[in-house]
Amino acid sequence: MFLSTRAVKLSEQLMVPQFICSVVELIINRALSLSSKPITLSVMENKTLTLELAELNFPLSITVSNNELLVNGTNSTSDCTLISSIATLRQLKAKQQLTELIKQEQLDIQGDIKVAQQFARIAEELNIDWSTEIAKHIGDVPTHKLEQLSQKAKNSLSRLFESLEADVGEFLVHEKRLAVTNSEINRFNQGVEQVNEQLSHVESRLAALESLLNNCQ
């Protein structure tokens, strides 16, 4: 994403990269600590994966250290660098997409790909039992109710999206062809105006003929 020099300077002075890194680091480590299955990081000690995302004007380097993940905004000692965008990273969930995305130049991998795979394994192994975690704070019954509510909301939203998807699909595939286009409406309006003009002309001629007839009588 293009950012002017002024915007970059302002972002630096407001320490936006440091803020984003802090938040990401906090979220990742919190998520790791909540995982129901303990995740072993020791084999990746001191390994660094750097993400250069199109949406950010600074890299996100993730380093394993002392059973924690450290996130910082530099890429001085990266073992593997992924150059991509957030949207493309989401597509990476489907493994067969990897080669295709590289071919389409939406993803570039520099360095040791095994490091990237090890970090991907962490994300895959992460399994948080949200019900248990929430119950620790608000109790079992409210958690159950909350779960039911969220399931209902999820189902409703899913139905809404399905219906929207179907309607949009129907519109694009069938109705759009039958629907009147703007140019057709314009042409119709022009036709109406022409008929209107012709009618006025006929009316004036009729009026002239009537007056002529009256004069003759």
Next chain:
Amino acid sequence: MSSVEKNSTPSQAQNDANSVADNTTHFGFQTIDKEEKISKVAGVFHSVAKQYDVMNDLMSFGIHRLWKRFTIDASGVRPGNKVLDLAGGTGDLTAKFSQLVGKEGQVVLADINSSMLNVGRDKLRDRGLVQNIEYVQANAEYLPFEENTFDIVTIAFGLRNVTDKDKALRSIFSVLKPGGRLLVLEFSKPEHEVLNKAYDFYSFNILPKMGELVAKDGESYQYLAESIRMHPNQETLKEMMDNAGFEQTSYKNLTGGIVALHKGYKF
């Protein structure tokens, strides 16, 4: 020990900053004997050590964490580096450096104040950070290390409390390896007048009250506000670093210049 000679207003004190006699220095807005400053500063930090982290979060609204992160990002630290976190206090920078330099690297947390050092050591040990950290009680003016020892030296919110800043900068210069760099994170002069006024109001009216309320020590936080005003501004500190022998010195203003990060290399 001599008693306080003079107690000035902020502007008077700033005007006097460069005109103190050789054997005197500033303790906030007061002019005192140089020998007296060490014990007075020690008194302040013995008093605030236990509440230091809480007060830092409160006073800066947590922004001090971002300033410190910025310093670490700017340090270019690599695995295997040897780092001196001078006036490291409760060890915020040491914790991060320790994780980034890895097993092959080393971090020395140095502070002149034993109370601060104890709080820092307990905090880091509680976090399991033990393998590559050493603790040294040291005066920045007389660093007890061999020449050309460290890749990186940082001093965060500590230089303004040092009695003879020029001597401390020369001492740091000598312990840095060629190619090593010094990073000074310190309160500085806000760039805009409106911010400066608001900052003054906050520092002299709200900050001491916060100190009184939380740390039960308003005086120490009054000193904090005064010592910030007496600290050299961005350009002066850069010049001092140049004079101490540092090269390619530069600084970056953070949060509108409330804090500045100075960086200089030894070649």
